[in-house]
Amino acid sequence: MSASYRVAVRALCDFTAREGDLDHRFTPAPSAQEGIRGHTLVTSRRGADYIAELPLSGTFEGLTVTGRADGFDPAANRLEEVKTHRGSLERMADNQRALHWAQVKVYGALLCKERGLAHITLSLVYLEIASGKETLLNQEASATELQAFFTAQCQRFFAWAEQEADHRQYRDSCLQTLGFPHGAFRPGQRELAEDVYKATSTGRCLLVQAPTGIGKTVATLFPMLSAMPRQQLDRIAFLTMKTPGRRLALDALATLGASQGEEAQPLRVLELVARDKACEYPDRACHGESCPLAAGFYDRLPAARQAAVAQAWLDRDALREVALGHDVCPYYLGQELARWTDVVVGDVNHWFDSHALLHGLAQANDWRTGVLVDEAHNLVERARGMYSAELDQQRLNRVRRAAPPALARPLNRLARQWQALFKDTISKDTSLKDAGREAVGEAGKPDYRLLTTLPDKLVAAAQQVGASVTDHLGEHPEDASLELQELxxxxxxxxxxxxxxxxxxxxxxxxxxRGRAVLGLRNLIPADFLAPRFNAAHSVVLFSATLTPGHYYRDLLGLPEKTVWREVASPFAARQLEVRIRRDISTRFRDRDASIEPIVATMAQQYQRRPGHYLAFFSSFAYLAAALARFREAHPDVPVFSQTRGMPEAEREAFLARFTPGGKGIGFAVLGGAFAEGIDLPGNRLIGAFIATLGLPPFNDFNEALKARLGARFGQGDDYTYRIPGMIKVVQAAGRVIRSPEDEGVVVLMDDRFAQANVRALLPSWWAVETFSQ
Incomplete structure (x- = not known):
């Protein structure tokens, strides 16, 4: 082997011991927390000399194998591999049992070698999580037998490991001489690239605000790839909020690869796609008896995997071609290849979600990972969604009507706790009770209320439902209806x-x-969940055109104390963008009707002054509709078109297609919607934007509770809840106008609050703003 290679015991056995069908039929399994508690329970039942989480390692011809054995009892000379499960052990797939035996045998070989043992007892400890019952499967083995098994596994893996070590060496050699793919840096690009390189080299997090149009994608990928060999990074994850961001990253990586000339490309690049978009047979169940791409998946995986890494470039289409060429599932081939590629391009959930694939692989394999997060201003809201959850009473009622009789008791108990919760909340609201509004508010609006404490009895009932349904399906998998699984x-x-x-x-x-209610757990401060994710990476670079003020993101995302904040100077001159504030208009809710006429007049005057394509942004569809109707009435000669609620993708594309070079008209849209960020209309396809709102979140009980919580934690309740999120949307929408150093345009901000000092401080520093009134 030309270079050393390290592999975890689990990864080694995954590679060598899996065979047969892919089978993702629902089988009740313990959660990660239950698994941890199960391991702790087994350890507590052992003697005082029992060694838990025993680190072991060994080598085979340059291949280093490492891992942690679950437990070793020196007195009994017994090595244990602990696995938690639910339901009947007989239902466990044979290939899964084979994987477990392979793991404990490899650990046994490493332990015998380390301690000079001649023989050992190997034990698979299966703990049924509900009952706490242990099933022990024992096997006596000699050190010679185990060493032979270890050697066999390593030999099966050796050719792959040799290939991987050679690839790593070649990759790092090429990256050491990686050149910037363009003749020269754009203004601001070099500064951004230097900041990213320094952050990667020092293992820090970087929060960098860089203007649109300077080429942020290539300016972040290039320096992190350049630092990859020296910092011994195993993987780089380029994470995006939306599909177009993935395309930009892939295009930048293709450009960087092309700059290396005709030699073999040094990088393996993988695009991760959501399961529902990658599935070839959405009408089939995900197991070998139903889906032809699941049947024999693990038998055909080695050839598919080899073909994929040989191809190296694995965007969605290329990965699908390889997968179908070997009759395997494209989605699960992609999941497998995440272990063997250098750069993974995918959604932010792959690192930050509670079940994140890349974070899990990095932890299991001790990777040094560089993480790039595009459009990072969206991460606060995305992360809040990741760590929020709901219970739906209506789903419970549907399940109760069709559930197996054995589940009636826990389901009925949960239903009673729903009723008790309603009774309790209504009794605490005298005005609501007296008004007789038991289910909905005035005018049929939903009845929304914040709970001062977690309804512990309902949560306990939900826990019992989860345990009961899981246990029942462990014994009766035929009862696993879609509705029951969703509950x-x-x-x-x-x-x-x-x-x-x-x-x-x-x-x-x-x-x-009646019978329709939702109980929600809403995350307000993602920091408490995300902080460990930042700490798990070697370096994280979060970048966007809108990351002001830096402390907002540091606080809410839980960034490390040593995080560096940078602002890349804009390459745009103030003369390129005329920014005007109409200071005598109020778009506050109470003033909406009165604001329509001056807003329409301002838009018409600007259009007559300089005809062309504009976008006009409003705070809601109702506000948009009122302004659009009045504009059409007053100025029928001006072409107008509008965003609609739930606009299908084809209609969104048609909306954007209206912005032709040299064309004229005004597109009406909602601030924070599909056309307020992430779209590119360069040149004279878009010459201006009207923004008739500060983008403030609605004033309601939830946001007031959020304000109080953020104020107590950070002392920034009003700014963190209302002003900063609103202005992020405004600046993003305005950023659609100037996309390159050659563009020129105008932004008209219509609300008197834009003229306030604390609001103007959140506008880009390069804007030259003037105010006017009529």
């Missing part, structure tokens, strides 16, 4: 978050009518 997943997710409930979240109840 189970919902209950488990809710209860997992309830275990960590604290000041970072709140609980609310929304009633839509």
């Amino acid at each position: 189970l997943f919902e209950a488990l997710a809710f209860c997992r978050l309830a275990e960590r409930f604290g000041e970072h979240s709140l609980c609310d109840l929304t009633r839509y009518g």
Whole structure:
């Protein structure tokens, strides 16, 4: 082997011991927390000399194998591999049992070698999580037998490991001489690239605000790839918020690869796609008896895997071609290849979600990972969604009507706790009770209320439903209807978050009518969940055109104390963008009707002054509709078109297609929607934007509770809840106008609050702003 290679015991055995079908039929399994508690329980039952989490390692011809054995009892000379499960052990797939035996045998070989043992007892300890019952499968083995097994596994893996070590060496050699793919840096690009290189080299997090149009994608990938060999990074993850961001990253990586000339490309690049978009047979169940791409998956995986890494470039289409060429599932081939590629391009959930694939692989394999997060201003809201959950009363009622009789008791108990919760909340609201509005508010609006405490009895009932349904399906998998599974997943997710409930979240109840209510756990401060994810990476670079003020993101995302904040100077001159504030208009809710006429007049005057294509942004569809109707009435000669609620993708594309070079017209859209960020209309396809709102979140009970919580934690309640999130949307929308150093345009901000000092401080520093009134 030309270079040393390290592999974890689990990864080695995954590679050598899996065979047969892919089978993702629902089988009840313990959660990660239950698995940890199960291992702790087994350890507590052992003697005082029992060694838990025993680190072991060994080598085979340059291949280093490492891992932690679950437990070793020196007195009994017994090595244990602990696995938690639910239901009947007989239902465990044979290939899964084979994987477990392979793991304990490899650990046994390493232990005998390390301690000079001649023989050892190997034990698979299966702990049934509900009953706490242990099933021990023992096997006596000599050191000679185990060493032979270890050697056989390593030999099966050796050619792959040799290939991987050679690839790593070649990759790093090429990256040491990686050149910038363009003749020269754009203004601001070099500064951004230097900051990213320094952050990667020092193992820090970087929060960098860089203007649109300077080429942020290539300016972040290039320096991190350049630092990859010296910092011994195993993987780089380029994470995006939306699909177009993935395309930009892939294009930048292709450009960087092309700059290396005709030699073999040094990087393996993988695009991760959501399961529902990658599935070839959406009408089939995910197991060998139903889906032809699941049958024999692990038998055909080695050839597919080899072909994929040989191809190296694995965007969605290329990965699908390889997968179908070997009759394997494209989605699960992609999941496998995440272990063997250098740069993974995918959604932010792959690192930051509670079940994140890349974070899990990095932890299991001790990777040094560089993480790039594009459009990072969206991460606060995305992460809040990742760590929030709901219980739906209506789903419970549907399940109760069709559930197996054995589940009637826990389901009925949960239903009673729903009724008790309603009774309790209504009794605490005298005005609501007296008004007789038991289910909905005035005018049929949903009845929304914040709960001061977590409803512990309902949570306990939900936990019991989760345990009961899981246990039942472990014994009766034929009862696993889609609705029952959805209720189970919902209950488990809710209860997992309830275990960590604290000041970072709140609980609310929304009633839509009799038998229709939703109990929510809403995350307010993602920092408490995300901080460990930042610490798990070697370096994280978060970049966007809108990351002001830096302390907002540091606080809410839980960035490390040594995080560096940078602002890349804009390459745009103030003369390129005319920014005007109409200071005598109020778009506050109470003033909406009165604001329509001056807003329409301002838009018409600007259009007549300089005809062309404009976007006009409003705070809601109702506000947009009122302004659009009045504009059409007053100025029928001006072409107008509008965003609509739930606009299908084809209609969104048609909306953008209206912005032709040299064309004229005004597109009406909602601030924070599909056309307020992430679209590119360069040149004279878009010459201006009207923004008739500060983008402030609505004033309601939830946001007021959020304001109080953020104020108590950070002393920035009003800014963190209302002003900063609103202005992020405004600046993003305005950023659609100037996309390159050659562009020129105008932004008209219509609200008197834009003229206030604390609001103007959140506008880009390079803007030259003038105010006017009529």
